[in-house]
Amino acid sequence: MANVIVSSPYVAQGSTLKRLMIQVIVALLPGTIAYAWYFGPGVIINICLAVLLALAFEAGILKLRAKPVMPHLTDFSAVVAAWLFALCLPMHTPWWLVLVGIGFTMVAGKHLYGGLGFNPFNPAMVGYVVLLISFPREMTTWYLPSSVSGETLSLKEALAYTFGGADIQQWDALSSATPLDQVKTAVAQGITVGEIRLSPVFGEYGGKGWEWIAFWWFIGGLWLLASRTIRWHIPVALLSAVLVMSLLFYLVNPETYNSPLFHLLSGAVIIGAFFIATDPVTAATTDSGRIYYGLLIGCLIYIIRVWGGYPDGVAFAVLLANMCVPLIDYYTQPRVYGEK
Amino acid sequence: MTTSREITRDGLWGNNVALVQLLGLCPLLAVTSTVVNGIGLGIATLITLVLSNTIVSLIRGFVRKEVRLPVFVLIIASVVTIIELSMQALFYDLYLVLGIFIPLIVTNCAIIGRAEGFASRNPVGPAALDGLMMGLGFLVVLALLGALREVIGFGTLFANAELMFGDGAQTLQIQFNEDYPGFLLAILPPGAFFGLAALIVVKNWLDLRPREKQEIIEAAPETV
Numbered sequence: 001m002a003n004v005i006v007s008s009p010y011v012a013q014g015s016t017l018k019r020l021m022i023q024v025i026v027a028l029l030p031g032t033i034a035y036a037w038y039f040g041p042g043v044i045i046n047i048c049l050a051v052l053l054a055l056a057f058e059a060g061i062l063k064l065r066a067k068p069v070m071p072h073l074t075d076f077s078a079v080v081a082a083w084l085f086a087l088c089l090p091m092h093t094p095w096w097l098v099l100v101g102i103g104f105t106m107v108a109g110k111h112l113y114g115g116l117g118f119n120p121f122n123p124a125m126v127g128y129v130v131l132l133i134s135f136p137r138e139m140t141t142w143y144l145p146s147s148v149s150g151e152t153l154s155l156k157e158a159l160a161y162t163f164g165g166a167d168i169q170q171w172d173a174l175s176s177a178t179p180l181d182q183v184k185t186a187v188a189q190g191i192t193v194g195e196i197r198l199s200p201v202f203g204e205y206g207g208k209g210w211e212w213i214a215f216w217w218f219i220g221g222l223w224l225l226a227s228r229t230i231r232w233h234i235p236v237a238l239l240s241a242v243l244v245m246s247l248l249f250y251l252v253n254p255e256t257y258n259s260p261l262f263h264l265l266s267g268a269v270i271i272g273a274f275f276i277a278t279d280p281v282t283a284a285t286t287d288s289g290r291i292y293y294g295l296l297i298g299c300l301i302y303i304i305r306v307w308g309g310y311p312d313g314v315a316f317a318v319l320l321a322n323m324c325v326p327l328i329d330y331y332t333q334p335r336v337y338g339e340k
Numbered sequence: 341m342t343t344s345r346e347i348t349r350d351g352l353w354g355n356n357v358a359l360v361q362l363l364g365l366c367p368l369l370a371v372t373s374t375v376v377n378g379i380g381l382g383i384a385t386l387i388t389l390v391l392s393n394t395i396v397s398l399i400r401g402f403v404r405k406e407v408r409l410p411v412f413v414l415i416i417a418s419v420v421t422i423i424e425l426s427m428q429a430l431f432y433d434l435y436l437v438l439g440i441f442i443p444l445i446v447t448n449c450a451i452i453g454r455a456e457g458f459a460s461r462n463p464v465g466p467a468a469l470d471g472l473m474m475g476l477g478f479l480v481v482l483a484l485l486g487a488l489r490e491v492i493g494f495g496t497l498f499a500n501a502e503l504m505f506g507d508g509a510q511t512l513q514i515q516f517n518e519d520y521p522g523f524l525l526a527i528l529p530p531g532a533f534f535g536l537a538a539l540i541v542v543k544n545w546l547d548l549r550p551r552e553k554q555e556i557i558e559a560a561p562e563t564v
Binding site: 100108130133134135136137138 | 521523524525528534
């Protein structure tokens with residue numbers, strides 16, 4: 001429908017960068033609320049801290065580059081990047097971890113390449129990957145959802161954790177590997193998927209709690225599609241690639257390969273498909289290119305999850321696909337009408 | 341005829357092997373995870389540069405133009421072999437740490453670059469001085485980058501100094517903060533690229549700064 005050209009008069013749509021970013025934030029809200037519901041106030045603290053730091057970094061570096069500060073601060077692009085970055089973090093993280101990650105997101109990921117619109121790599125994923133490979137211990141200390149442990153840290157405890165001064169050991173009983181991590185470790189030890197899924201952290205389809213958070217990301221994503229903030233190509237291609245890959249291997253051997261639903265509803269696949277991979281700056285720009293881009297990310301996610309060294313692979317998959325974008329765009333230029 | 345002062349300034353700053361010519365990046369990026377590693381390889385490269393420059397300069401009258409490059413490579417390879425065997429004899433632990441990067445000094449473009457570009461056209465004295473200054477310039481960058489990455493990555497300075505200076509040097513190690521979690525990225529290859537880029541930024545900034553001042557001074561009288 002978008003390609004149908006009708007004659008004038010036209011009505012201006014009033015779509016601006018600011019509007020786009022606000023729409024993304026609104027779409028992130030249901031999933032974020034569900035995330036905080038299951039995992040406690042640490043999620044919100046991470047987001048607030050990341051957003052504040054991101055705005056500070058943005059203002060500082062814009063000043064250094066002698067660019068106008070206020071228009072860039074109020075276009076909410078830094079807020080969205082920081083928000084997505086914070087959602088990747090474990091629910092309780094020390095403040096310096098957020099500082100380092102946001103520093104790399106805003107400075108190395110965004111402004112060293114020339115700022116908004118010029119960065120070849122998704123800034124939030126750059127920051128997250130830097131942390132993941134630099135601080136493996138802090139970045140893999142995840143906590144159980146309230147539906148399993150029966151409790152989450154209170155706001156005061158979570159603040160004490162983030163800003164230091166609290167004994168981290170006392171919450172050891174609440175920490176746990178993520179469902180994806182558990183599957184990976186157990187399969188490596190020769191335990192079948194059926195046996196692993198008996199563990200209390202697993203729900204009906206994915207991890208307990210996680211599957212519902214994924215559902216709310218999905219709702220937010222659908223709204224983004226409906227409001228035409230994003231196009232359907234990338235999410236559909238990405239999700240179908242994960243689905244086909246996981247179905248294929250699940251049918252071959254359900255003992256070692258988890259079900260397609262588990263793969264779709266665990267980790268960052270849904271939020272990645274709708275919110276991260278669709279970043280307009282770093283994604284492919286042609287319609288067919290977007291489909292190849294989505295397929296590539298989906299296949300890479302599955303490959304990294306199942307055979308790679310890390311339990312989830314969305315961030316790596318997105319960065320690797322970002323690298324291929326110039327090539328994809330080059331080969332998928334639509335043919336000019338009349339050209340052979 | 342370049343004066344020894346120009347040679348010194350070129351080697352240490354103006355035409356620095358690592359920061360301006362961007363040569364020898366392979367060892368530069370690979371071994372500078374600590375200061376001691378950086379200095380170790382830096383000294384090995386320095387000695388290679390001085391010796392190869394001297395020998396190339398000595399034989400420059402006898403080597404035909406057509407075969408000069410194989411001859412230079414042969415000389416450099418012999419010098420590196422001597423250094424490798426000496427390090428194996430004298431600094432065995434450091435030799436193990438630096439591993440393949442000692443024989444790889446042969447492939448360091450900076451060395452053949454100086455042999456071809458300077459030593460084969462100049463008398464022995466300036467050639468040896470050029471080798472020394474280029475080597476020193478490289479050594480300083482290796483040590484700086486090593487220090488940068490070690491401080492950020494491990495939170496220490498001069499760790500494993502005993503590898504090079506004997507057991508008495510163990511006390512040289514400085515630990516900044518016992519609780520420092522370490523920043524693995526600085527030790528991994530990306531850290532080397534970030535570190536080198538940061539050093540180049542600092543150098544270019546220092547180079548450009550006085551010029552800006554001069555421009556302001558020059559521009560000032562016109563406005564009055």
